[in-house]
Amino acid sequence: DTAVSQTPKYLVTQMGNDKSIKCEQNLGHDTMYWYKQDSKKFLKIMFSYNNKELIINETVPNRFSPKSPDKAHLNLHINSLELGDSAVYFCASSQGWGQGRQPQHFGDGTRLSIL
Amino acid sequence: AQTVTQSQPEMSVQEAETVTLSCTYDTSENNYYLFWYKQPPSRQMILVIRQEAYKQQNATENRFSVNFQKAAKSFSLKISDSQLGDTAMYFCAFMEYNNNDMRFGAGTRLTVKP
Numbered sequence: 001d002t003a004v005s006q007t008p009k010y011l012v013t014q015m016g017n018d019k020s021i022k023c024e025q026n027l028g029h030d031t032m033y034w035y036k037q038d039s040k041k042f043l044k045i046m047f048s049y050n051n052k053e054l055i056i057n058e059t060v061p062n063r064f065s066p067k068s069p070d071k072a073h074l075n076l077h078i079n080s081l082e083l084g085d086s087a088v089y090f091c092a093s094s095q096g097w098g099q100g101r102q103p104q105h106f107g108d109g110t111r112l113s114i115l
Numbered sequence: 116a117q118t119v120t121q122s123q124p125e126m127s128v129q130e131a132e133t134v135t136l137s138c139t140y141d142t143s144e145n146n147y148y149l150f151w152y153k154q155p156p157s158r159q160m161i162l163v164i165r166q167e168a169y170k171q172q173n174a175t176e177n178r179f180s181v182n183f184q185k186a187a188k189s190f191s192l193k194i195s196d197s198q199l200g201d202t203a204m205y206f207c208a209f210m211e212y213n214n215n216d217m218r219f220g221a222g223t224r225l226t227v228k229p
Contacts (some may be wrong), residue, residue, distance in 0.1 A: 031215055041154075041204055043219040056216050090160060096214055103150070104217060107158035 003027050006091050006107035013081060014115050020077045021110045023091030031055075031097055032074035033104065035067060035090040043090070047073055050097045078112075086114045119209050121220035128197045131229050135182075136192045136223045138207030144168075146212035149183065149190045154222070155203040163205070166190065168212075197227045 004025045013019055025032065033056075034046040048056035051066045063079045078085060091107040118141045128134035138155050140149070151163040166174045166183050178198075182191045194201055207220040 033215075041222045043160075043206060043222075045216060045218075048215055049216075057182075088158065091162075094215060103162045103165060104215075105162075109158045109160075111158075 003057040004091055004093055004105050004107040006089075006110050008110060009108060010113075012112050012113045012115065015081055015083060015108050017081050017111045018077070018079045019081060019112070020075055020107045021089055021091075021112070023107060024073050024093075025093040025105070026072065026095060027095075027105060029093040029095045029105070032068065033094075034074065034076050034108075035092065037088040037090060037109070039087070042093070047074075047076075055097065055103075081112075081114050083114050086112060088112070119207055119218050119220035121205075121223050123209055123223045124221070125224045125226070126221045127226040127228055128194075130197055130199060131204070132197055133193060133195045134197055134225065136194075136205050136207075136225065138192070138220055140188050140190065140207070140209045142188070142211075143211065144211055148210045149181075150207045150208040150210070150217070151190075151192045152182070152208060152219075153201075153203045154206065155200075160206075164192065177189070194225075199227050199229060201225065202227045 007022045008107045031050045033048045037043045047066045049068045065077045088109045090109045092104040094104045095102040120139045147168045149166045153161045153163045164176045176193045204222045206222045210217045
């Protein structure tokens with residue numbers, strides 16, 4: 001029944017490693033997002049895909065690479081992890097583009113901790 | 116670029132009382148959307164209420180209502196009859212009318228005391 005699901009919920013790894021976070025939505029939405037929430041709870045958009053096409057790409061290090069194999073999935077791959085990457089990463093989805101009346105549905109977040 | 120400001124990092128309220136959380140934003144756009152999201156300790160992001168800028172009527176969802184002042188660029192959230200389950204971080208967010216880029220404020224941590 002979960003609308004937007006992220007795996008894993010928790011990820012602890014060492015600096016320098018490469019890791020991926022997966023996101024899937026079963027709402028039939030065609031727009032998906034990745035957000036980063038830092039230790040001060042500040043939430044900032046990283047990427048947005050509409051119909052598998054990259055629409056928003058904020059100033060994010062190119063170590064972060066989103067991949068959308070289909071409209072229901074938007075995975076986030078991170079290379080050469082750094083201490084500053086420690087955060088909670090949220091996936092979200094919504095219907096359409098330019099339709100703010102369609103709310104964004106969030107996953108439960110993935111807490112990434114870099115040792 | 117649009118900015119969203121929540122000037123109250125933390126607030127507390129007694130159970131059953133009313134509390135108002137402040138939010139101001141900066142934009143040159145005329146049409147846009149405003150949101151309040153709730154993030155309880157469970158970490159989920161839950162949509163509380165949504166306002167469309169071209170609608171003058173303030174949005175209401177049960178115990179939650181907003182005071183939308185477009186000229187002042189203010190969008191406050193009022194929680195009536197506060198419940199212990201309302202304890203959470205509350206984020207105000209702004210989205211342009213034709214753009215899904217949602218910008219969040221820094222959040223207000225609300226504690227409801229028994």
